[in-house]
Amino acid sequence: MDEMRYQLDLLTAINQRLGDQEKMYRLVCESSVNAYLYYSFENNICKCMGNWNEYFNFEIRQLADVAKLLDIVDEKDVHALRNSLFLEKRGLKQETVECHITEKDVWYQFDVNVIYKEDGTPMDKVITISDVSGYKRQTEELAKMAYYDMATGLYNRNYFVMMLGEFLRRAEEENVTVSVIFIDIDDFKRINDGMGIVVGEGLLQSFAFFLKDFEDEHVIVSHFASDLFCIAVYDPCGARSADHICNAIKEKVLQGIISPDGQKLLVTACIGVAEYPEASTNALGLINCAEIVMFKAKASGKNVVKYFDTPIVNEFLQNVKIENKLKHAVFQKEFVMYFQPQFFVDSKKLRGAEALIRWYDKEEKFISPGVFIPIAEKNGMIVPIGQWVIEESIRNFAEWKKRFDCHIILSINISAIQYKQPDFVNELIKIMQKYDVPAEELELEVTESILIEDFEEVVKKLNMLRDYGIKISLDDFGTGYSSLSYLKEMPIDTLKVDKSFVDTIITDHSTKIITGSIIQMVKELGYETIAEGVEDKGQYEYLKEIGCDIIQGYFLGKPMPSEKIAQLLCEEL
Numbered sequence: 001m002d003e004m005r006y007q008l009d010l011l012t013a014i015n016q017r018l019g020d021q022e023k024m025y026r027l028v029c030e031s032s033v034n035a036y037l038y039y040s041f042e043n044n045i046c047k048c049m050g051n052w053n054e055y056f057n058f059e060i061r062q063l064a065d066v067a068k069l070l071d072i073v074d075e076k077d078v079h080a081l082r083n084s085l086f087l088e089k090r091g092l093k094q095e096t097v098e099c100h101i102t103e104k105d106v107w108y109q110f111d112v113n114v115i116y117k118e119d120g121t122p123m124d125k126v127i128t129i130s131d132v133s134g135y136k137r138q139t140e141e142l143a144k145m146a147y148y149d150m151a152t153g154l155y156n157r158n159y160f161v162m163m164l165g166e167f168l169r170r171a172e173e174e175n176v177t178v179s180v181i182f183i184d185i186d187d188f189k190r191i192n193d194g195m196g197i198v199v200g201e202g203l204l205q206s207f208a209f210f211l212k213d214f215e216d217e218h219v220i221v222s223h224f225a226s227d228l229f230c231i232a233v234y235d236p237c238g239a240r241s242a243d244h245i246c247n248a249i250k251e252k253v254l255q256g257i258i259s260p261d262g263q264k265l266l267v268t269a270c271i272g273v274a275e276y277p278e279a280s281t282n283a284l285g286l287i288n289c290a291e292i293v294m295f296k297a298k299a300s301g302k303n304v305v306k307y308f309d310t311p312i313v314n315e316f317l318q319n320v321k322i323e324n325k326l327k328h329a330v331f332q333k334e335f336v337m338y339f340q341p342q343f344f345v346d347s348k349k350l351r352g353a354e355a356l357i358r359w360y361d362k363e364e365k366f367i368s369p370g371v372f373i374p375i376a377e378k379n380g381m382i383v384p385i386g387q388w389v390i391e392e393s394i395r396n397f398a399e400w401k402k403r404f405d406c407h408i409i410l411s412i413n414i415s416a417i418q419y420k421q422p423d424f425v426n427e428l429i430k431i432m433q434k435y436d437v438p439a440e441e442l443e444l445e446v447t448e449s450i451l452i453e454d455f456e457e458v459v460k461k462l463n464m465l466r467d468y469g470i471k472i473s474l475d476d477f478g479t480g481y482s483s484l485s486y487l488k489e490m491p492i493d494t495l496k497v498d499k500s501f502v503d504t505i506i507t508d509h510s511t512k513i514i515t516g517s518i519i520q521m522v523k524e525l526g527y528e529t530i531a532e533g534v535e536d537k538g539q540y541e542y543l544k545e546i547g548c549d550i551i552q553g554y555f556l557g558k559p560m561p562s563e564k565i566a567q568l569l570c571e572e573l
């Protein structure tokens with residue numbers, strides 16, 4: 001009897017404890033913000049618990065009802081959720097899936113927990129459902145900041161590079177091409193500086209808005225920086241071919257871009273196009289090629305589209321190499337001055353010499369000034385190089401004078417940027433005084449390009465130089481911007497007819513006539529004329545006939561080291 005009583009008390013006590021525990025679990029569950037779904041494998045029953053009604057407007061009572069969850073999630077999340085809810089992966093205890101609930105536009109996270117028996121068969125399953133919309137939106141916002149460019153709303157460079165990489169991976173599998181289109185608005189800086197950054201930004205936004213229209217699953221449009229945009233096209237064809245897009249852009253800019261404040265801005269753009277796999281097989285390489293081609297387009301004018309070809313890129317890479325080497329060349333004394341003699345046409349006597357720089361790099365390779373001078377002009381290296389040229393050629397000149405007591409003219413080429421240096425004139429005079437050479441025997445060769453900007457400022461400087469007695473010679477006449485009408489406004493003494501005229505002076509009738517009349521007119525204006533690039537007797541004879549004063553060219557003398565000029569001077573004694 002006692003034994004029975006004891007058993008009864010024990011059972012009551014256990015029941016009481018179980019009841020307390022269940023109450024506790026129920027309490028925790030009910031006060032949670034999450035919803036819970038319990039499933040018993042043994043009984044095939046389901047139980048909805050916690051904050052369930054806040055989440056769902058249906059109940060789940062058996063396994064088959066779980067499918068109701070699949071009906072409310074976004075199509076693209078169905079597969080993952082179904083797998084996780086129904087596939088019992090042996091031994092897997094915990095799994096998490098995030099789903100977008102289409103109708104409510106919220107994000108639910110499903111944490112699926114399975115409890116197994118000792119023999120490995122599943123016993124219970126608990127699914128915790130929590131609303132992660134807040135967190136999701138925050139991450140989306142962060143992703144936006146990481147992937148989008150805030151100024152234009154287009155993808156930024158990082159995202160573009162990533163997506164292009166993705167395109168290339170797929171393109172390799174599917175054996176198709178990918179185009180990269182690099183766009184740079186011409187003169188953007190001028191618009192920005194001239195009309196203000198608000199207009200500049202408005203222009204970028206409107207342009208971005210227009211480009212965004214091309215975007216679809218095969219086309220990514222991005223804003224790289226300032227006025228640089230880049231488009232990638234997967235499997236370009238038809239309306240999404242590079243040709244079509246480039247033409248649409250050209251047309252659009254020509255019609256004018258309406259900025260957000262209603263202003264119509266007429267701009268042009270230069271475009272470079274490179275294609276996978278021809279130009280490169282990796283994303284950065286491809287972008288690089290398209291950018292290089294765009295630079296080339298820019299160099300040839302406005303509103304130009306250029307397509308990748310190997311020589312363009314090779315030339316660019318070669319120039320980058322030269323630019324890097326150039327930085328050391330000045331300090332490592334890799335330059336040497338050569339001098340090309342100039343002769344009076346009538347007497348064939350030495351009139352003077354033009355100083356021409358020569359560069360033999362460390363490997364003794366000759367790099368033409370025609371190649372490196374434009375690079376040095378672009379990056380400013382021409383200033384120290386030019387200073388060296390002036391001093392070195394005047395030093396040589398002074399030596400000839402000392403040895404032969406000669407009175408010839410030394411011509412030095414001067415780039416526009418050198419003129420722009422505020423102390424250019426003073427520095428030149430200082431060097432002249434240091435070597436004690438008379439101003440009258442110095443001639444500076446300038447090209448018309450120096451006059452494009454700051455005409456008055458340059459003319460003022462040229463006049464200062466002439467007041468000292470230094471001669472000014474207009475180089476490369478007949479190329480570029482020549483206009484006979486402003487010749488008379490330029491303070492010059494000598495005019496150098498460009499080699500391109502001399503080349504065809506005999507063979508081309510109109511060149512013959514034009515050169516004849518130029519020389520005639522220039523003489524009447526009171527300038528001396530030099531024909532350059534004279535290579536044969538025929539040219540020489542004709543130049544003599546039309547009254548050209550001086551000739552320079554391979555026919556009478558190639559550029560030569562200082563010592564060779566000394567020999568010529570010695571022969572003339």
Ligand code: C2E
Pocket residue numbers: 340355356357368369370373386389413414415475476532533534535552553554555559
């Ligand atoms: P440039 O001032 O027009 O110089 C004349 C160029 O024509 C020189 O080329 C000269 O070697 C070449 N030449 C002369 N006669 C003939 C000929 O009969 N036939 C042929 N085929 N060519 C002839 P180079 O020395 O290669 O110089 C190229 C350009 O580089 C120069 O053109 C000049 O613009 C620039 N340059 C050269 N040295 C200097 C320098 O010290 N300072 C600056 N700023 N520019 C320089």
Ligand code: CA
Pocket residue numbers: 354413445475
């Ligand atoms: Ca020259």
Ligand code: CA
Pocket residue numbers: 475476496498532
């Ligand atoms: Ca020239």
